[in-house]
Structure formats: structure tokens, C-alpha cells
Amino acid sequence: MHWADLAGRRLAVWGFGREGRAALNALARHLPAQAVNLYCAADEVDAARAAFPGLAVHGVAPDAEALASYDVVIKSPGISAYKPELLDAQARGTRFTSGTALWFAGHPMAKTIAVTGTKGKSTTSALIAHLARSIGVRTALVGNIGLPLLEMDDDTADLWVIELSSFQTAEASGVNLGVVTSLYEEHLDWHGSRERYVDDKLKLLASSEEVLVNAMQPALLVRAADHPALHTFGDIAHWHVADGWIRRGDEDVIRADRVSAPGLHNAINACAALAALEIMGLDARAAAPALSSFAPLPHRLQPLGKRDGLDWINDSISTTPLASLAALETVGNVRTALIVGGHDRGLDWAPFVDAMRHHAPEAIVCQGRNGPRIADALEAAGVPNVYRAMDLAAAVGAARDALRGDGVVVLSPGAPSFDQFRDYAERGKRFAELAGFESDAAHILGLGIG
Structure with a gap:
């Protein structure tokens, strides 16, 4: 769907987060005379009216009747495409689109790498952009990583690196290279089932001319096998990690510990990024030294420093x-x-519990809405050193008490933040404050065009 298709239609925007505001601003540029209704949370009404005077603002979630009264609804990604009221309106003729779909429709000639995956998609996206820029390619870093595509609607770049969540993969079109970093159970509340989550995630394959997938995941390889232009990373014939090196086939290219983002998984993300550059016709080997100058993303195994004898690591994105x-x-x-x-999204913690039976840390502090469920499962399995806390503040206190000034405190929740915080970034900043650090040090570098 193009902007011209919206002209003169009964039109609504659903959601007033950053994606919703980007859609409203883009509408004002493309269709300044178009009438638009906005549906947002009750506490967002005043801000919406102040930012967009004259806009018809509804501080409620639309029901099926309201949605069916529009020709087109531009929906924010966090609103499930499987809501009954949405499906009802869709069956009655209402069309739903998004900022992602509108951007792709409006930029058919853009050179694009779209990245998705349960884990690793943000770091891989940022790595691709960083490496491409290091060899002189004017590169945009946008999408789910923190900058909606429509905020860059009028800009140009030689390469667009676009992170897509599972909520957005079905909305991409004409992608030059689709990258899937990993595939695990996630976002079941939005998709409704694991099977639907996998299907939605892998819709990126159908919209991509070429695809790059993680060869270390057999189930993912099977799903991608029929693509006519399939590439892989993580296997010994291509970019992979072995014996402390990032290798291209049997060639040692750069030591894995040169990657500034810590951990084997980040070295594997680097392999995905290098493979993506290579597929796009860029010099991956020339870019590889820039892995050492990459700024790790905040809230992703982010070392905060030392306080009271303890090291603190913020992995709130987990x-x-x-x-x-x-x-x-x-x-x-x-x-x-x-x-x-x-x-609590009902995810299966059994693999985590089983791993803790064999190698538990000094303390596992279970907090938040699903904390009791995790603690019960750990204790039933005989895992030692399990602590319970009502919220994050209490959990930080319990971690301090357990380590007694010697060791490392890691916030890696394995669950979303919505029981206590607006998002993972707010949770990570609060963790930093509770540990005794400034909260404003955590921001993503490199967004936009560079």
C-alpha cells in the first residue's frame, strides 16, 4: 500500500508510541489535507492533541465496530495482528497497514538488509551498519532497534540496515537480503502460539531476494531450504567461529576476542554481519578489523562497572x-x-531449570510477576541458592547480600519488563541506578544515517 492509496479514505492511526507518532508526521508530509483519527491510551490524549492540533483523538482502544468504520488503519507493531476485533474488522473490509509496510512500498529501489531473529538481531544489525560505515558505505541503521523507518522517510542512504521484530516481518517487501540470526520461543502473547510465531518470523524469507540464516540451527535450515538464494553462516564452509578465530572457510580472518561485544554469541553475530556484507558485494575482510571498535549496545550484557566490590552487568534486553x-x-x-x-508470557523455563541443576551460580534471584513460578520450578528440581524477591529493587538487595562484596551481579531477566516497567530500557536504567550508576549512560550509538 502506497501513500496515494490513503488519499480521501476513512483513515485511522492506532497507537501513539514512537511508531504512531512517526506515522502521523509522515501523513502530514505526504497527505497534509487528509482527515485522520487517532486511537491511543487515555493518558496519551493530551500529548497527542498538543502535538497534532485538530487531530480527532480517542483515548480508548477501538472495538470491532470502530475499526470497521475505517477504510484503512495504520497499526503500531505492538498491537497484535490476531486481536479478535482486528480480525472482525478485516473480514468486513478494513485494511490494516503499518509504517514498515508504507516505507518499503515507497522505497522500492533502496538497497536493504532486513535482520530478524529471537536473539542477536539488534547487535547483528548494528554490527552490519558499523562495519559497512568503516569501509565508506553511507549506511542507515533503522527499524525495531529504536528508530522507526518513517522517521527517515525522506532520507537517502547507500545501504539500509533494518531490524525487524516478529511483529513486522510480514510487512517488509522487496528486501535485497533477509537475515535470520536465530529462532526460539518468544512473543507467544502476540502471536498466539509457537507455530504462528515461527511462521510470522519466517515471512521475511518470502519477501527477500536472498536470505542468510544461522546454520547452527537445523530447524531453521529446514524451513529455509527451499529458498532459491540461500546463504548460511556458522558452518565451517562459510563465516564461523573456531579455535578462538572468526574464520571464512579455513581462513583465519580475525581473533574472536577482538570483537568488542563480549561472548561467543556476539562472535557468531559478527559472522552473520560479515557474511551479510559479503553477500551484498562489500569487502567483509577489509571491514573485519572494525569489529574491535564497535560500541556494544546498551542493556545487552553491558558492563556498568564496579560498586562495593561487585561488578554489575546489565542484560535487560534478555x-x-x-x-x-x-x-x-x-x-x-x-x-x-x-x-x-x-x-509472564508463559514461556517454558524447563531448559533453564535443567541447566541450573548441573551448574547453578552463587545465587539465582527470582523476581517480578513470574518470579514465583521460576523459583518453584528451580526448587522442585533441587537447584540450590534460589532467592525470591517481589520486585527489581528487592532483587538487587538480595543479590548484594548473597555475594557479600565478591563477585558479579547480572540482570538477565529472561522475561519482558511490562510487569514493572514501560520497556527493557527503563528496566535497565533502573537497575543501573539501584547499583549506584548514572542511568543516562545507556543509549544506542549509530542510529540513523552515517
């Missing part, structure tokens, strides 16, 4: 149990207090 396990692996064999728990 929203799956497997991400919590990866955080422990990265920290290594030191005295560790791991803080887990948050909003």
Missing part, C-alpha cells in the same frame, strides 16, 4: 530463558548472582 543462559555462559566461572523474572 527476554527469553535461553538468553539468561547465554548471559551466564558469557560471565564465565566467577561468583555470580543472576537476577531473573518479569512479565
